[in-house]
Each structure stands twice: as structure tokens, then as C-alpha cells.
Amino acid sequence: MEFNRTKLSDAELIFIYRSIVLPRMIEEKMLVLLRQGKISKWFSGIGQEAIAVGSTLALQKDEWIMPLHRNLGVFTTRQMGLEKLFKQWQGNKDGYSKGRERSFHFGSKPHYICGMISHLGPQLALADGVALAYKLRKENKVSLAYSGDGGTSEGDFHEALNVAAVWELPVIFVIENNGYGLSTPVNEQYRCESLVDKAKGYGIEGIRIDGNNILEVYDTIRGVREYCIQHQQPYLIECMTFRMRGHEEASGTKYVPQELFEEWGKKDPVKNYEQFLVSEGVVTEMQIADIRNEFRDYIETELKAAFQAEKIVPDTKEEIADVYAKKSVANSQWSNDINIEDKQSAIHHSPFTLHEQRFIDALQDGLRQSMEQHENLILMGQDIAEYGGAFKITEGFVEKFGKNRVRNTPLCESAIVGTALGLSLEGYKSMMEMQFADFVSVGFNQIVNNLAKIHYRWGQNADVVIRMPTGGGVGAGPFHSQSNEAWFTHVPGLKVVYPSNPQDAKGLLIAAFNDPNPVLFFEHKALYRSVSGMVPEIYYETPIGKAAVVKEGTDITIITYGSGVHWALKYQEQHPDISLHLLDLRTLLPLDYEAIRKAVATTGKVLLLHEDTLTGGIGGEISAWICEHCFELLDAPIMRCASLDTPIPFNLDLEKSFMANSRLDQYIDKLIRY
Known part of the structure; x- marks a missing residue:
């Protein structure tokens, strides 16, 4: 040598x-x-x-x-x-x-x-x-x-x-x-x-x-x-x-x-x-x-x-508290603007200017305002720059914010999730757009083992938002339409968000960027251009981890999220003789257990509704929690209405048969008769 x-x-x-x-x-x-x-x-x-x-x-x-x-x-x-x-x-x-x-x-x-x-x-x-x-x-x-x-x-x-x-x-x-x-x-x-x-x-x-x-x-x-x-x-x-x-x-x-x-x-x-x-x-x-x-x-x-160090004495409260990073004062300054917790009161009593927007427009608005609010926010994804993304949510962004901040990525998922985490090490915020939520499986390891665990392991936050276009109803088949949100509700350290309407879509997206923890933000593709609502023009947050009562009722409580909210509202419109109490979860991790308890107590009859398949869906977890903590409030067995335990098919007739809403009538009828 x-x-x-x-x-x-x-x-x-x-x-x-x-x-x-x-x-x-x-x-x-x-x-x-x-x-x-x-x-x-x-x-x-x-x-x-x-x-x-x-x-x-x-x-x-x-x-x-x-x-x-x-x-x-x-x-x-x-x-x-x-x-x-x-x-x-x-x-x-x-x-x-x-x-x-x-x-x-x-x-x-x-x-x-x-x-x-x-x-x-x-x-x-x-x-x-x-x-x-x-x-x-x-x-x-x-x-x-x-x-x-x-x-x-x-x-x-x-x-x-x-x-x-x-x-x-x-x-x-x-x-x-x-x-x-x-x-x-x-x-x-x-x-x-x-x-x-x-x-x-x-x-x-x-x-x-x-x-x-x-x-x-x-x-x-x-x-x-x-x-x-x-x-x-x-x-x-x-x-x-x-x-x-x-x-x-x-x-x-x-x-x-x-x-x-x-x-x-x-x-x-x-x-x-x-x-x-x-x-x-x-x-x-x-x-x-x-x-x-x-x-x-x-x-x-x-x-x-x-x-000579003392032996560890396990402290359950401390262990749970360290799973998520806390917001700093700098991350909380926006809260003085507006914090909308109740959609209806905001619409009717807000002093701020409201305008009607489609779901997709509200997302784009929230993303644009977040880019303006956070100069250190970097967007990454396949085809998101000049092309504007597969669903055109980032259309025009590259002209406004430049290619340094709106970045087309090579066709890979794992490395971009890792890159997003690397940006966090240096104090940046980042968003990665999964072109379809289905493709997240290729970046699964980075999400569940790196992003989710890093703060609990050694105190480093992961200031990352992953946008997840998800859901069926568009005839896109088993690799572009599956509902995979439940995969991630089992992973401590992640936050899983799933809005159902334009106002929440904007407010929750802004909240996700203000949160120092990794947020998986699910956006139902079928809602992008089919659902509209009144949305404040200002920069505001809808709090993560808080469910919302969409409609008060006395006969049956439906606990749902995403497209399920619209299925339930449509059913109510067609069946005015039945009074539905409708709770929109909005956040699937962490769950708002207080709101769930109140919703159960309101009617004593609970239907858990989601587009995801029955086995392993979030409905099973919520059902178990209700049975354990709210059993005395129940007047009937908890029922779950979910999609078939099969991959989601391509043919539209097969897809309709697959979807949970094709069986919603029979489940409500069964529960109302109990």
C-alpha cells in the first residue's frame, strides 16, 4: 500500500x-x-x-x-x-x-x-x-x-x-x-x-x-x-x-x-x-x-x-406524543387568518368573500396560495410542470413559480419520496404528486419506513405532502381506480387526509403544508369536476384530525368520507322520509373519536360506508372502536357497506356492481328495520 x-x-x-x-x-x-x-x-x-x-x-x-x-x-x-x-x-x-x-x-x-x-x-x-x-x-x-x-x-x-x-x-x-x-x-x-x-x-x-x-x-x-x-x-x-x-x-x-x-x-x-x-x-x-x-x-x-445511566421506565404518553412532530410558532402563524371547523357556519356567517369552485379548482387554489405562503415549498411529480399534471391541477404553475420549484421527475416514485424527505433535512417543504394513488406501491417503503418513523426514531420531522388521486367511478380499471387509503392508516407517524368537498379540499391541503408531519392527501378523481361548492377566497386552514357533521338526523348515523358523503346525500335526497345523521371523517389518521362517539349517540344506529373494499377497510377499525367504547349507545348492530372484496374492474357495469353505493339501499333498509 x-x-x-x-x-x-x-x-x-x-x-x-x-x-x-x-x-x-x-x-x-x-x-x-x-x-x-x-x-x-x-x-x-x-x-x-x-x-x-x-x-x-x-x-x-x-x-x-x-x-x-x-x-x-x-x-x-x-x-x-x-x-x-x-x-x-x-x-x-x-x-x-x-x-x-x-x-x-x-x-x-x-x-x-x-x-x-x-x-x-x-x-x-x-x-x-x-x-x-x-x-x-x-x-x-x-x-x-x-x-x-x-x-x-x-x-x-x-x-x-x-x-x-x-x-x-x-x-x-x-x-x-x-x-x-x-x-x-x-x-x-x-x-x-x-x-x-x-x-x-x-x-x-x-x-x-x-x-x-x-x-x-x-x-x-x-x-x-x-x-x-x-x-x-x-x-x-x-x-x-x-x-x-x-x-x-x-x-x-x-x-x-x-x-x-x-x-x-x-x-x-x-x-x-x-x-x-x-x-x-x-x-x-x-x-x-x-x-x-x-x-x-x-x-x-x-x-x-x-x-451509570438509569434504566428506562416506559412512559406510554411520551411514546405516543413523540410519534408526530409538533408545530413550531413559525408554522402556526397562519392560524390567525381563519380556522374553519364547521363548513355550514363558515358559508353562512363568514365575513370573507366566497365564490363557487369545483373540487379541482379549490385544490389548485390551495396549492397556489401555499406556494405563495411558503417560498421553500417545492413541488415534484411526473408531468406536473409544463403539462400541468395528469389532471391539470398544476397547470400554469411552472410559469408562475419557475422550474426550480415545480419539477418534473423521472418516472420513479421511491426516489422522489426520498428526495422529499431529504429536502426536509434542510428545512424545505415539499409536495409529491403520485400520478395515481395506485402507483404509491412503488414508493411504499420510503413512506412507511422512512417518512413515517423518522420523527419517532430520532426527532427529525418529515415536512412532506403526497397528493394521491384516488377512487373509482371513471372506468379506469384495477391499476388506476383502487382505494388504498387504508393501507396507510395502520402506520403510526403518517397523517391520512381525505376531503369530500371543495371547501375542505382547499383548507385541508393548506393545513397539510403547514403540518411538519408527512401527510397523504387523497383526492377522489370522480369528484374533481363533478362537485362544486362555496369556498373562501382567502388563505385558510381546515384542521386535520377533525370530522365534520354534514347533516344532522335522527334515524341512522352514516360515518363516511370522500365519495361516500355524496352517496349518502343522494340517498337522503331520494328518501326524505328517512332522517340521516351524516358524519364526514375528513381525516382517517388520526381519527376524530370524539366526533364518532357523538355521531353514534345521536341515533344509536350506525352504518359505516366507504368505497374501499370491506376486508381491511377503515370501517372495520371504526366498528371495533365503537363496540369497545360506545356499546351502551347502540340500538342495533354496526353495519358496514363497502365495495366487493375484488380488484376494481374496468367494465362500467362491473364497476358499478363492485362499488359500495350499489348496496347502500339494502343496508340502510336492513338497519332501519332492526
């Missing part, structure tokens, strides 16, 4: 040595603690320290890094306190995730380190979002994300590199090619000669380097950083290294040929660099020993303090 010190001073070379030997010594101590049963799991980076340390040293301290399991050197090089790190690894409340996360699945905004998730690939797209924020602010910064050789096989790797290339983002993608993805060798992982060859496929530059040579890593990434900033382009670096321990300690290393350990043991990044410094006269053996003794004492002192 040849080291080139370039213009580095002796002091700088020693600082680099201190930076690489500290994580090695911590790792060695952790392996002892693991054998003693004092920690439960460990992913070792022994033999790979040069990559994490060298790349972190090459960046500015306020540039975001997206590390993985074997990047302890990122955390130590960013000067994170070792006592708190030990508490994190012990699962202590005083760690970085309050005991909610393991090993390296945590982040720290003050240190510009983003916590990983186990799925590996999604972190690359977050680096795209951070780099986009840098680019929009014209800051001379880069973001850096790591991938293992196995991670390059994931679709997220392709999507993130492609988006970075198309949008010309200053991102450094570092592949730690350590030979194995758990037990799978690279010859079963890819067929290209080297992973850096993939760079050509995205039209970007790449280089393959010795990942065990810390000076080569440091010097290369410093140069690449300057290139990315100057040319506003991403860059791919393949670092050749080897995993000297198992995937994690429990997996062992029996599947690895012994000769590989012998070969790579001679390339140890710490020992070789030590020998270089001694041979160059930069340090003496005695100075090396002094540094190691200093760190040994430091590790023991910090560990002793960490072991």
Missing part, C-alpha cells in the same frame, strides 16, 4: 491517524462487550474504517452524510460524544433515539448525520433531496451517501443515481465494495467488471479507488467534492475493501474463504497507515502507544459513565 501525503503537514497526518484509530479501538471494545452480553448486537466495520473516516474528513462539518451499518468512523469523526454513543448502543433513553433504535439506525441533525433504515438503498435518495436544497440555495456544498456492493442491486440505487444525474445534483455516492452482502459474494451480485462502470449508464463520472488507503480516500473525495460543486454534477466512487468480521457478529465468517482474510489482513487500513507514519518520521512508536493509551482511557471513562 502506497501513501501519498501530497501537501499534508505532519500535524494533519497525525490528526488523520487519531481519527482512524479511535473507531478501531471502540470496535475492539464493543466486541468484548458483546461477548460479555452487555450489548445485544454489533455490525463491525473493522478493516473498512478508512472509507468512513476519510470521506467524513473530506467534507465540511455542515454537509449531510447518510451512513450505513459499518460507518462508525462517520460518527466519531463528526465529534459525537462517546458516552452518548455508548448509551445509544445499550438502548438507553439518553442515547440519540431514546432507546427506540439499534446500533447505527439513528441520526443527529446537529451533526448532519441522517439515520439509516435497514433497507439500505432508500438513503441514497435522501442525499438527492439534501443536494437539491443546496442547489436551490446556491450553496457550495455536497451531500454524501454510502451503499454496499449488495445495495447496488436495489432499485433505489438506480433511481437515486438517475435522479441526481437528471437534476444535476451535487451528490457523492460511495460504494463500499467489501466483497459480500451478508453471505452472498459479489460474483452472485453483479456481472459488470466493476461497480463503478455503472456510472456510465447514468451519464456521470466515477472512479474506483483503494478503500483501505485513508490518504487516497481523503484526497479523492476532496477532489470529487470540488468537482461536484463546480460542475453541479453527482459522482460515483467505488471503494475496494473487505469485511474482516461477519455481516453482524452472530452470522460468523465460515462462508468466507480463509485465504481472503490472510490477503486482506495485510491491507489493514490502520496498521498500514501507522507503519507509514513511523517510516516517514511523522510519529514514533512511543507516540503511537501514547495515542492509543489516551484513547483507551477515554473509552473506559465514557463507558463507565454510560453504564
Whole structure:
């Protein structure tokens, strides 16, 4: 191994040595603690320290890094306190995730380190979002994300590199090619000669380097950083290294040929660099020993303090309270304008100018006013710029707000959700338009594992709205018409909104952008141009998490949302002899249980109505809650009227038969006769 010190001073070379030997010594101590049963799991980076340390040293301290399991050197090089790190690894409340996360699945905004998730690939797209924020602010910064050789096989790797290339983002993608993805060798992982060859496929530059040579890593990434900033382009670096321990300690290393350990043991990044410094006269053996003794004492002192931490006492209220981020004062200033909670009173008593709008026009109005209110709001989606989106909701936006803020995306979902989250790390708000709600399945992982969990895991908010054109009645078949809102009501950390009328559509959309939490905003396509109503012209919010009484009645309570509201109103119009009490949920997560209880108490007979299929629909959850908490208020069994448990068909006659409203009459008749 040849080291080139370039213009580095002796002091700088020693600082680099201190930076690489500290994580090695911590790792060695952790392996002892693991054998003693004092920690439960460990992913070792022994033999790979040069990559994490060298790349972190090459960046500015306020540039975001997206590390993985074997990047302890990122955390130590960013000067994170070792006592708190030990508490994190012990699962202590005083760690970085309050005991909610393991090993390296945590982040720290003050240190510009983003916590990983186990799925590996999604972190690359977050680096795209951070780099986009840098680019929009014209800051001379880069973001850096790591991938293992196995991670390059994931679709997220392709999507993130492609988006970075198309949008010309200053991102450094570092592949730690350590030979194995758990037990799978690279010859079963890819067929290209080297992973850096993939760079050509995205039209970007790449280089393959010795990942065990810390000076080569440091010097290369410093140069690449300057290139990315100057040319506003991403860059791919393949670092050749080897995993000297198992995937994690429990997996062992029996599947690895012994000769590989012998070969790579001679390339140890710490020992070789030590020998270089001694041979160059930069340090003496005695100075090396002094540094190691200093760190040994430091590790023991910090560990002793960490072991004195109090045992966690679970606090259910605190756990639930930390699922959602709280609104800051800055995010709440709009509330002084108008807060409409009751639609009818607002229409009849509001001092503000009202005008009639279609559902789609109200959405467009709310989106436009939000763009005017929040200069840091970025819109992303397929065909949303010049074309105006599949349903023309963003038509004219690119002319008004520019292509920096209204961005066409490549045909991908996962990377754009990840990019939206990356923008949140840098204080931006973002909206992603799913062209159809059906396509969300391709971005499912990012939504349920990254967006939803990030605040609970390490306190980072996800200021992201995903607009979801949804629903049937338009003869679009099983991939453009399904109702999939219930998929997400099971995911703590998300907010799921589903308006039924123009006024709520505008007010709830504005509220979604003012909320620091991830909001899935469902818009029924059949309502876009078929439903109109009176809407205030001003910028206002309809509160998320509050249901609305659409109509008071005495015979039957119908609890519904979206198109179900209009089905119930149409039924009432055709059956004036029956008095329906109609509750529009508006928000499906979190549910307004107080309003549900009041609606049940009003009539004692409850019909849960939704366009979604019966099994697994939100109606089942609401029914269970009513039975558990409102049983004494019931005068009849709770009934559910939902769509068939089949995919939604294309043929219009089949679709009508599929839809819940085709059976609404019989359910109401059955309930009224009980």
C-alpha cells in the first residue's frame, strides 16, 4: 500500500491517524462487550474504517452524510460524544433515539448525520433531496451517501443515481465494495467488471479507488467534492475493501474463504497507515502507544459513565406524543387568518368573500396560495410542470413559480419520496404528486419506513405532502381506480387526509403544508369536476384530525368520507322520509373519536360506508372502536357497506356492481328495520 501525503503537514497526518484509530479501538471494545452480553448486537466495520473516516474528513462539518451499518468512523469523526454513543448502543433513553433504535439506525441533525433504515438503498435518495436544497440555495456544498456492493442491486440505487444525474445534483455516492452482502459474494451480485462502470449508464463520472488507503480516500473525495460543486454534477466512487468480521457478529465468517482474510489482513487500513507514519518520521512508536493509551482511557471513562445511566421506565404518553412532530410558532402563524371547523357556519356567517369552485379548482387554489405562503415549498411529480399534471391541477404553475420549484421527475416514485424527505433535512417543504394513488406501491417503503418513523426514531420531522388521486367511478380499471387509503392508516407517524368537498379540499391541503408531519392527501378523481361548492377566497386552514357533521338526523348515523358523503346525500335526497345523521371523517389518521362517539349517540344506529373494499377497510377499525367504547349507545348492530372484496374492474357495469353505493339501499333498509 502506497501513501501519498501530497501537501499534508505532519500535524494533519497525525490528526488523520487519531481519527482512524479511535473507531478501531471502540470496535475492539464493543466486541468484548458483546461477548460479555452487555450489548445485544454489533455490525463491525473493522478493516473498512478508512472509507468512513476519510470521506467524513473530506467534507465540511455542515454537509449531510447518510451512513450505513459499518460507518462508525462517520460518527466519531463528526465529534459525537462517546458516552452518548455508548448509551445509544445499550438502548438507553439518553442515547440519540431514546432507546427506540439499534446500533447505527439513528441520526443527529446537529451533526448532519441522517439515520439509516435497514433497507439500505432508500438513503441514497435522501442525499438527492439534501443536494437539491443546496442547489436551490446556491450553496457550495455536497451531500454524501454510502451503499454496499449488495445495495447496488436495489432499485433505489438506480433511481437515486438517475435522479441526481437528471437534476444535476451535487451528490457523492460511495460504494463500499467489501466483497459480500451478508453471505452472498459479489460474483452472485453483479456481472459488470466493476461497480463503478455503472456510472456510465447514468451519464456521470466515477472512479474506483483503494478503500483501505485513508490518504487516497481523503484526497479523492476532496477532489470529487470540488468537482461536484463546480460542475453541479453527482459522482460515483467505488471503494475496494473487505469485511474482516461477519455481516453482524452472530452470522460468523465460515462462508468466507480463509485465504481472503490472510490477503486482506495485510491491507489493514490502520496498521498500514501507522507503519507509514513511523517510516516517514511523522510519529514514533512511543507516540503511537501514547495515542492509543489516551484513547483507551477515554473509552473506559465514557463507558463507565454510560453504564451509570438509569434504566428506562416506559412512559406510554411520551411514546405516543413523540410519534408526530409538533408545530413550531413559525408554522402556526397562519392560524390567525381563519380556522374553519364547521363548513355550514363558515358559508353562512363568514365575513370573507366566497365564490363557487369545483373540487379541482379549490385544490389548485390551495396549492397556489401555499406556494405563495411558503417560498421553500417545492413541488415534484411526473408531468406536473409544463403539462400541468395528469389532471391539470398544476397547470400554469411552472410559469408562475419557475422550474426550480415545480419539477418534473423521472418516472420513479421511491426516489422522489426520498428526495422529499431529504429536502426536509434542510428545512424545505415539499409536495409529491403520485400520478395515481395506485402507483404509491412503488414508493411504499420510503413512506412507511422512512417518512413515517423518522420523527419517532430520532426527532427529525418529515415536512412532506403526497397528493394521491384516488377512487373509482371513471372506468379506469384495477391499476388506476383502487382505494388504498387504508393501507396507510395502520402506520403510526403518517397523517391520512381525505376531503369530500371543495371547501375542505382547499383548507385541508393548506393545513397539510403547514403540518411538519408527512401527510397523504387523497383526492377522489370522480369528484374533481363533478362537485362544486362555496369556498373562501382567502388563505385558510381546515384542521386535520377533525370530522365534520354534514347533516344532522335522527334515524341512522352514516360515518363516511370522500365519495361516500355524496352517496349518502343522494340517498337522503331520494328518501326524505328517512332522517340521516351524516358524519364526514375528513381525516382517517388520526381519527376524530370524539366526533364518532357523538355521531353514534345521536341515533344509536350506525352504518359505516366507504368505497374501499370491506376486508381491511377503515370501517372495520371504526366498528371495533365503537363496540369497545360506545356499546351502551347502540340500538342495533354496526353495519358496514363497502365495495366487493375484488380488484376494481374496468367494465362500467362491473364497476358499478363492485362499488359500495350499489348496496347502500339494502343496508340502510336492513338497519332501519332492526
